[in-house]
Amino acid sequence: MxxxxKVNNRSNQIIFCSITNKTRPSANAGEFEIKPDEHKEFPRDGWEDVSIRNKHNTERTALWINRGEPALIHFDGFDKPLTIYNDYQPEPGFTINNLSPRTIMCFISSSTRIGGNSSWAAIPPGHAMTRPRNGWEAVAVKSQDDKQRKGEFIDNKGKLIKVDFLGFDEDFVVHEAPENFIAAEHYAEAIRIADRSYAAGDSSASLPGGLNASIFKCDTLEFLTTGKKGPSLGDHNQIYTLGLLINHLKYGLAEPGLVVSVTPDWVKVAAYTCEFDAxxxxxxxxxxxxxxxxxxxxxxxxxxxxxVSQFTYRGNNPNTQGVQRDITEGPKSLDKWYNFHPLVAQFVSDDSHAPLWKQRMDEIDEELWKDVWELWVDWKARHGEDYFRLGCPTKIQQMATTHVDSSLPGYTAAVAEQ
Incomplete structure (x- = not known):
């Protein structure tokens, strides 16, 4: 196809499946009945909402899923996550992105694609053109009045690669193809989800983190902190979780943290926020x-x-009034939040972000770093040195507890301070 x-019903009940048609408007976006051990195929060309319900519409599951050739979606029951297999690889070629402020004309030779389209094509600013090719080709760009030209021989190494045009006085920027095309699309879509979530909000941080999440670091931190082998953030059904985490790191409030203790079992970081002055x-x-x-x-x-922190509104929820008990507000607290959720950037974002870590930390007032240490001294006097929150993403907002050591299941069975 x-x-x-391709949706496979591996359960023992009849289901009704619908898939949006954003990427193929001519396709039928209605519901289709799928009986046990049967399947239904849906032609699409990109990300779509896949929705499945039972006969009486009392149970439903849905997920934002990327197309494949095809993407296999296995439904095993409403009490289980959808299982998705997708190893799609696009046809080799060149995608030329026009990142300049003017419309350009683009030509790609067709020595590796006999009969391929090698005519000049217009690419407006902010748009792209893709041509299937399979190796070395001449990539040329000219102005519409033909007064400026530039070109280069580029090898796509049998992959679909992106080539950015920035201007006639700048070199082409050639992006290597990702090792796993679907994984790269998964991450890029998570970033778009994060950006859309931020755009729909009504607040912005005075110093946003500007970072993205490292799937490896976050997965590793979760497993070695909780002892639970959960799904990877790179899994298809974790797209929204990854998007939320990227939103946190990209748009959350960047503030100081200090390593305050290193023992044979633990590294402890005091995470500060001006919102609580704590x-x-x-x-x-x-x-x-x-x-x-x-x-x-x-x-x-x-x-x-x-x-990098995000915050819990007090709102009208009776469980989020006042301040979470492990936070002692300082004199400069803004007194409007219930809790904050601090991520330590160096432990959850890729090392390639090191220049940005430094840039953000350089913007923090020198006296504030000293204040963080004093707040740690006060914390230790009040709670003891072994009272802290776990630092993995799923635990950072939970109440601090007293931890004796880091041997499993010692810290998963920690006793909360009364």
Missing amino acids: PTGF IVVLGFPIKAIDLVAPEKKRPAVGSRMLV
């Missing part, structure tokens, strides 16, 4: 830090960290 989806302490098992810390080097006490 052409690109799209800290909470995050704990990270040494075995996790040895894999996720920058360059896999354990930080020393006093090392500066970048913390």
Whole structure:
């Protein structure tokens, strides 16, 4: 079949499946009955909402899923996540992105694609053109009045690659094809989800994190902190979770953190926010830090960290009134939030972001770093050194507890402070 989806009903009940037709408007977006052990194919060309319900419309599951050739979607019951298999690889070629402010004319030779379209084509600003090719080709660009030209021989190595045109006085920017095309699309779509979520909001941080999430670091931190082998953020059914995490790191408030303790079991970071004028302490098992810390080097006490936080509104929820009990508000607290959720950037974003970590930390007032240490001294006097929140993404908003050591299941069975 052409690109799209194949939904297999592996349950023992009749289901009704519908898939939006955003990427193929001529396709039928209505519901289709799928009996047990049967399947239905849906031609589509990109990301779509896949929705499945039972006969009486009392149970429903849905997910935003990328097309494949086809993408296989297995339904095993409403109490189980959808299982998705997708190893789609696009046809080799060149995608020329016009990132300049003017319309250009583009030509790609067709020595590796006999009979391929090699005519000049107009590409407006912000648009792209794709031509299927399979190796070395001449890529040429000219102005519409033919007064400016530039070109280059480029090898796509049998993959679909992107070539950015920035202007006639700048070199082409050639992007290597990702090792896993679908994984790259998964991550790019998660970024778009994060951006759409931010655009739909009504607030912005004074100093946003500007970062993206490392799937490897986040997966590793979760497993070695909780001891639970959950689904990877790279899994198809984790697209929204990854999007939320990227939204947190990209648009959350960037503030100071300090490594305040390093023991054989734990690295502890005091995470500050001006919204409460307070800290909470995050704990990270040494075995996790040895894999996720920058360059896999354990930080020393006093090392500066970048913390990116989001916040819980008090709202009308009776469970989120006042302030979460492990937060002691300072005199400059804005007194409008119930809780904050701090991520330590160096432990959850890729090391390639190191220049941005430094840039953000350089914008923090020098006196504030000293204040964070004083707040840690006060925290330790009030709670003891072993009272902290777990630092993996799924645990950062939970109440701090007293942790004795990091041997499983020791810290998963920690006793909350009364």
